Amino acid sequence: MSADERRERVALIGPHPPYRGGIAHFTERLGAHLTEAGLSVFPVSFSRLYPDLLFPGQSQYEESSVAREGPECLIDSVNPFSWRKTARTIVSDGADAAIFMYWMPFFAPAMRSIAGYLRAKGVGTIAVVHNAVPHERHPGDKKLSRAFLRKCDVAIVLSKNVGNDVKELVPEARICFAPHPVYDQFGARIDGATARRMIGLREDHKVLLFFGMIRRYKGLHVLIDAFPSVVNLFPEARLVVAGEFYDDVESYRAQIESLSISDYVILTEEYVPSDRVAVYFSAADVVVQPYLRATQSGVVQAAFNFEKPVIVTDVGGLAEIVGDTSAGIVVPPGDDEALTAAILQFFSEDMRPTLEEGVRRARSLSTWTKYVDIIRGELKRD
Numbered sequence: 001m002s003a004d005e006r007r008e009r010v011a012l013i014g015p016h017p018p019y020r021g022g023i024a025h026f027t028e029r030l031g032a033h034l035t036e037a038g039l040s041v042f043p044v045s046f047s048r049l050y051p052d053l054l055f056p057g058q059s060q061y062e063e064s065s066v067a068r069e070g071p072e073c074l075i076d077s078v079n080p081f082s083w084r085k086t087a088r089t090i091v092s093d094g095a096d097a098a099i100f101m102y103w104m105p106f107f108a109p110a111m112r113s114i115a116g117y118l119r120a121k122g123v124g125t126i127a128v129v130h131n132a133v134p135h136e137r138h139p140g141d142k143k144l145s146r147a148f149l150r151k152c153d154v155a156i157v158l159s160k161n162v163g164n165d166v167k168e169l170v171p172e173a174r175i176c177f178a179p180h181p182v183y184d185q186f187g188a189r190i191d192g193a194t195a196r197r198m199i200g201l202r203e204d205h206k207v208l209l210f211f212g213m214i215r216r217y218k219g220l221h222v223l224i225d226a227f228p229s230v231v232n233l234f235p236e237a238r239l240v241v242a243g244e245f246y247d248d249v250e251s252y253r254a255q256i257e258s259l260s261i262s263d264y265v266i267l268t269e270e271y272v273p274s275d276r277v278a279v280y281f282s283a284a285d286v287v288v289q290p291y292l293r294a295t296q297s298g299v300v301q302a303a304f305n306f307e308k309p310v311i312v313t314d315v316g317g318l319a320e321i322v323g324d325t326s327a328g329i330v331v332p333p334g335d336d337e338a339l340t341a342a343i344l345q346f347f348s349e350d351m352r353p354t355l356e357e358g359v360r361r362a363r364s365l366s367t368w369t370k371y372v373d374i375i376r377g378e379l380k381r382d
Contacts, residue, residue, distance in 0.1 A: 008040065008097070009040045010095060011042045012034070012041050012043050013044045013098055013100045015027060015046055016031070017062065020060065026128075029183065033371070033372050043071035047073045059271070062271070072089065077106070080113065082110075087118055088117075091117075098115070098124070102145075102149075105138070108144035115151035124153055125153050128156050129156065129158070132162055132166045133165055135295075145169055146170055154175070154381075156176045156375065156378065157176070158180040158296045159177075160177060178375070180298065180301050181301065181366050182305050182362075183301045183305050184368065189278065190282045195278075195282035200266070201238060201283060204236055207284045208286055210289075211303075212242075214244070214245045214247055214252070217291065219290035220252065223339060225259070227239055227340075240283070242280045243270075249267070249269055286355075287303040289310060291333065292313070292315065292333050309346075309356060315333050321365065326355065326358035329351075
């Protein structure tokens with residue numbers, strides 16, 4: 001093969017399966033679609049992502065997940081010797097560019113070290129920025145993010161809100177906006193009645209889904225406060241909370257009990273593996289994200305994959321694609337009365353068919369093909 005025929009080699013740096021969670025899902029899908037587009041992908045993952053003492057969940061791994069091509073697990077997030085070894089391995093592998101998944105300042109020192117070395121060796125550096133600053137802030141967060149982002153040739157942001165954050169941190173940064181693609185790895189939508197039976201619900205239940213890990217900033221407590229007024233008008237309504245609690249679950253149980261809605265709320269209290277995601281989304285009438293803070297969310301893109309409308313708060317980039325495509329309802333954050341009104345409107349006016357049309361429009365705007373085309377354009381610029 002001649003030099004002109006050689007496929008461009010790209011190192012894809014981030015958590016890959018069997019690590020679990022939204023960033024690993026995104027990394028895996030991006031790698032798959034880059035490969036399908038004809039690029040040669042070198043997947044680089046972590047030997048240690050979070051030290052056990054810093055991880056609030058039950059496990060960092062998804063047992064049902066299988067890595068596509070066996071990524072190189074090179075990066076120890078707290079071992080600087082591994083950072084330089086990783087960078088040297090990427091250079092010796094012949095990478096033309098490296099794409100970093102960036103979502104938390106904790107990883108900035110490792111990624112800054114790797115990106116700096118690669119840049120010095122003539123390897124292009126691209127940051128896919130999920131969060132420029134974290135949802136839960138700590139001293140030094142902005143300084144750490146700034147240090148890493150200055151080592152990158154371009155920052156690809158998933159929402160305009162994140163783009164603003166990057167611009168504030170690094171005014172000279174080259175920023176490219178590319179909307180979060182729809183997650184397509186969880187299989188097809190299944191029959192709603194079947195899905196409801198699988199999680200112990202009746203076909204006639206009106207189902208609201210709160211999906212993903214539970215942290216205070218995601219506003220589940222606001223949704224719980226809003227729910228009594230919903231069941232007063234619609235006794236067949238059920239709230240399904242599907243995800244692992246990173247907060248104290250007992251505080252939510254006490255809140256539910258105090259509002260006398262225990263019979264109307266289902267708590268799974270565990271991480272939902274990939275092969276069960278379709279069940280929960282297929283069972284839902286609407287997905288609710290009452291976040292108090294956000295940048296964007298893979299949960300919205302998972303909902304769109306199953307053609308489910310959403311009710312979201314006007315924070316970060318959540319409202320951007322929902323408002324542009326009429327794929328859901330947008331309410332102010334932290335306002336349980338406004339959230340109640342939106343849920344009641346959704347069911348009273350039978351908004352689901354109309355909003356599903358908006359979901360289909362949103363899906364057409366947020367494809368992996370379009371996302372990869374944007375990345376390839378940036379690779380050519382470098």
